[in-house]
Amino acid sequence: MKALVLKEKNSLAILDLNLEENFGPDNVRIRIHSVGICGSDVHYYQFGKIGNFIVTEPMVLGHEASGTVIEAGKNVSHLKIGDRVCMEPGIPDLRSRAVMEGMYNLDPAVRFWATPPIHGCLRETVVHPAMFTFKLPENVSYAEGAMVEPLSVGLQAVKKANVKPGDVALVSGCGTIGLVTGLAAIAAGCSKIIITDMIEPKLEQAARFGMVPVNIKKQDLQSVVDKATGGWGVDVIFEASGSEAAIAGIFQPLCPGGRVVFIGMPVNPVAMDIVAAQAKEAHIETIFRYANLYPRALALLESGKINVKPLITDRFKFADAVKAFEYAANPQPRTVKIVIEMY
């Protein structure tokens, strides 16, 4: 089948691959329709590695996908041929201790699409466990289905933050993950979202969602926070930039007893002001991907409580997938999510 293959860093091609996949009774075969390009895909393309995950053999990219069921195993009861679906890209070992303890996203043996050595889903079809495959509501498009993966990251962060009705939140970073986290926080009951970045078109996008944009190049964040909270500080901070400078001062806008969730992944270890956190008895949370949130993400899209359509800014056909990655490596500031359509 045709697939978009990263041969080594900076070298991508559409190749005809013979991928061996076992089709078991609990699996479905899916014809892929839409795949979102994630920051991690672009990072592998440009650098050939993320941390200790190193691309040593050609690997198919892509993990944010939707498609149509074209074959269903004999044990599969909740899906049938023709169903439009989206898929969780990470499959744990179902007998693992992490799964038994209710943290399947933290199984050390998880197999995650497009994380070496596991092939991703930028290809014509995939075989996938039915229990990690979710039917799209009728009013949710394939492109929105591909957005369920990043949206689930935002939902995981909001869940870990224990958001309460009326909370004021600060989101640091206005990329896809910052924006979906802001949307998830609004859906969870936050009364106000202050969101920071340095790129004006991204902040304008956030403002259209009703968030309060702060350009940290031109504006003083602390005075915006003080004004919004009567000098008390925000209840929750979502760190979605991974930036060393943002993390260095992350506790300053927080209220006493507030919560901070670290979502962004700094490229290198960074310094954090522990005393600033202690002086507020800050609750510190981290997230790694998500667990049990695809059904909730789909319910929020179906109900219209979350609208990700404005985030889908660019579409490429699969034949132009290499061009799509070249663009993704050097996008215009207005670009949020690039989606590749297989057909």
Ligand SMILES: [Zn+2]
């Ligand atoms: Zn992703």
